[in-house]
Amino acid sequence: MHEVSLVRYEEKASSVKNAIDLVKGFEGLNKDDKVLIKPNIVWGGGLMSGIPRYGFITTCQVIEEIVLALLEFGCRAENITIGEGSVVSDELKSTTTNGFKWSGMKRLGKMGVKFLDFNVKKFRTVEAEGIKMQIAEAIFDSDFVIDVPVLKTHFMTTVSLGMKNLKGCLSVPSKKRFHTSKKLKKNIAAMNVAFRDMGKPQLTVIDGIYSLECGPSPNGTASRSNLILAGKDIFSVDLIGTELMGVPVEDVEYFKDYAQMTDRTLDTSGIKVIGEKVEDHRMKYNYQVDYEEILKRKNITGLKMKDPGDTLCTGCVTKIEAAFLCYSADISDLQISKKMEICAASKIEPDEDSETVFLFGNCACRKNKELIKNPGDRNIIAVKGCTPMLTPFLHTLYKGTLPKGLFLKAFTKRVFKLMGTALKVYNEDTLKKDYNYPEFTTEHFM
Numbered sequence: 001m002h003e004v005s006l007v008r009y010e011e012k013a014s015s016v017k018n019a020i021d022l023v024k025g026f027e028g029l030n031k032d033d034k035v036l037i038k039p040n041i042v043w044g045g046g047l048m049s050g051i052p053r054y055g056f057i058t059t060c061q062v063i064e065e066i067v068l069a070l071l072e073f074g075c076r077a078e079n080i081t082i083g084e085g086s087v088v089s090d091e092l093k094s095t096t097t098n099g100f101k102w103s104g105m106k107r108l109g110k111m112g113v114k115f116l117d118f119n120v121k122k123f124r125t126v127e128a129e130g131i132k133m134q135i136a137e138a139i140f141d142s143d144f145v146i147d148v149p150v151l152k153t154h155f156m157t158t159v160s161l162g163m164k165n166l167k168g169c170l171s172v173p174s175k176k177r178f179h180t181s182k183k184l185k186k187n188i189a190a191m192n193v194a195f196r197d198m199g200k201p202q203l204t205v206i207d208g209i210y211s212l213e214c215g216p217s218p219n220g221t222a223s224r225s226n227l228i229l230a231g232k233d234i235f236s237v238d239l240i241g242t243e244l245m246g247v248p249v250e251d252v253e254y255f256k257d258y259a260q261m262t263d264r265t266l267d268t269s270g271i272k273v274i275g276e277k278v279e280d281h282r283m284k285y286n287y288q289v290d291y292e293e294i295l296k297r298k299n300i301t302g303l304k305m306k307d308p309g310d311t312l313c314t315g316c317v318t319k320i321e322a323a324f325l326c327y328s329a330d331i332s333d334l335q336i337s338k339k340m341e342i343c344a345a346s347k348i349e350p351d352e353d354s355e356t357v358f359l360f361g362n363c364a365c366r367k368n369k370e371l372i373k374n375p376g377d378r379n380i381i382a383v384k385g386c387t388p389m390l391t392p393f394l395h396t397l398y399k400g401t402l403p404k405g406l407f408l409k410a411f412t413k414r415v416f417k418l419m420g421t422a423l424k425v426y427n428e429d430t431l432k433k434d435y436n437y438p439e440f441t442t443e444h445f446m
């Protein structure tokens, strides 16, 4: 029977170590082992460092407590590496290295632990279930891998927990192919078969100090949850994490695929939960994202965007959501007169009655190439790139949707905000007001 611990997180109370000890999480670990910790730092800070980190990325607090537990066990700090492959954007200065700083984890360097940016290191090609993928060489080089995702639901994959977090170990081309092949969920399941065949990760610890509904990005709603889950079997930990969020495990396609590929079951009655009871902490999380809702919060109507599904890569998701965040931070109370639509990803076509259409990214442009050639009386704006640059897109979006006077004022202000952020003289905390309560503390990321 697989065991999963569920522990209430309390400050300075060794909660993370307790969660690990309850499932004998370090069983099989040797003091001389090379340990790799894989947090979830999907975004690399940079110019968008103002976006909230709660439930979006793993807290530095939990990683520090894992490192302390490893040192107490007898591991040497120089044998412990924190590895990640964040979204790369030259324009927005998002890199894994910046992500380590943004998450606060860079501070752990003082303890002697090392940091590794998968994106700039070697990958090894493996095949599982007929699917080829490039996995960071560091996974193969490590003796003991600890997967530390955040507790969140995800609009493309229903939940993003331990199994999904391993996607951060892939090369950028593999990550993109996972989406563009139009079988993201099967690919995630196959990737987990590849990891299982390696016997990794040996331990999964879900950071639920904060949780995020309708993630993966900060457009979702974060809550202070104060929960930690741990277990040696990643699939069991993910199933219990999903039940904890009130999401039926059957709604997670890659769980079903993985169960089929590995002869496992989605039935959680065979999993022993140690510690707190799931029923006492069950949430009721949704996982669908309504992009228009972000604008409606600022009383902006007339611009629509259909759910792009799972063929949209994280890089494009991040840019679109950054654009929505900038737009709703700069503009309010606007009724856009023409019918406008943003289309992204390789399977979305605009509605017949949309008068102005922004085709965001090479995939959307390819899908709608006939429309670009023969637009008729519609205004078709192709925003090319893989991923497209944010600032030119903002220019196009502001210009296309705003009256001239407002466009000049809003876009000029936006450019100054971005420049101020780049020069570190301005810090745009776009959604900070939503989390202006004592239970949300930036200390968990310092």
Ligand code: SF4
Pocket: 176, 179, 180, 311, 312, 313, 315, 316, 345, 346, 360, 361, 362, 363, 364, 385, 386, 387, 388
């Ligand atoms: S354009 Fe966007 S969705 Fe298409 S492959 Fe590039 S990053 Fe992925």
